[in-house]
């Protein structure tokens with residue numbers, strides 16, 4: 001275990017093990033005051049009192065959705081993230097035999113600026129790309145590319161469900177998104193009857209990890225086995241998603257590491273990069289390009305607006 005800015009982390013991220021058995025959030029029982037705020041916000045009962053002093057703990061990792069709501073609700077700062085890849089990523093960035101690829105989510109560029117004194121929600125996408133390049137990432141690819149792919153796939157699937165509604169072998173309406181791994185685990189664990197309503201598409205990061213080590217590797221003449229893909233996400237549940245056993249369609253682990261916005265900010269600060277004076281830069285070609293529809297994924301209502309913009313001749317407006 002290691003102390004970083006008051007947070008205890010596992011220094012080695014777990015690999016090749018069942019993510020349902022991992023504590024992605026944990027309680028520092030020496031800081032817990034037994035107020036119960038975490039239990040009140042937990043939708044599944046995964047965090048409970050464990051003794052007469054009302055000290056709380058995550059008692060069931062399989063029941064925990066890794067949503068992080070208990071962590072942000074604890075008034076005493078007693079809940080921390082149990083998994084971090086930060087040290088491993090710094091090592092990979094120094095290794096000349098590893099090609100390190102960045103894959104930041106749309107939302108990260110709306111949260112990162114606040115870590116450097118900016119206004120909450122301010123867009124800092126171009127400075128984020130520059131900071132990733134300065135950190136030493138070999139390819140600045142971007143999950144906005146895969147957000148566009150997702151919206152084309154999910155939108156097309158929705159249109160087909162609507163057009164074929166009521167016909168034999170057609171998946172039912174309404175269609176729900178599969179993008180959120182907390183939501184996915186909740187449905188799988190508590191409402192498996194809803195699974196036919198979930199989009200059959202992967203989340204954007206699920207797509208980009210596989211695309212990076214197949215199409216991206218081919219286009220850049222990089223052996224996929226040398227590639228190390230870093231998912232940069234706004235939430236803890238994405239660490240769970242990256243470790244799901246089925247995320248290996250490329251023939252390798254599609255996602256090698258997952259960090260959140262705060263951890264990226266920590267890495268930028270630790271590397272001594274003056275974020276606020278960075279000139280804006282573009283991502284790299286092949287898997288870095290995207291449309292405005294992908295950018296608005298990171299804002300409330302953005303996924304739905306992106307779906308409604310779907311530029312196909314079968315657009316939702318025509319059905």
Ligand code: SF4
Nearest residue numbers: 032033035036038074
């Ligand atoms: S919210 Fe924090 S202090 Fe309160 S019971 Fe939960 S872990 Fe303990």
Ligand code: SF4
Nearest residue numbers: 042064065067068070
């Ligand atoms: S992360 Fe979410 S599901 Fe897990 S214990 Fe905390 S509030 Fe409950």
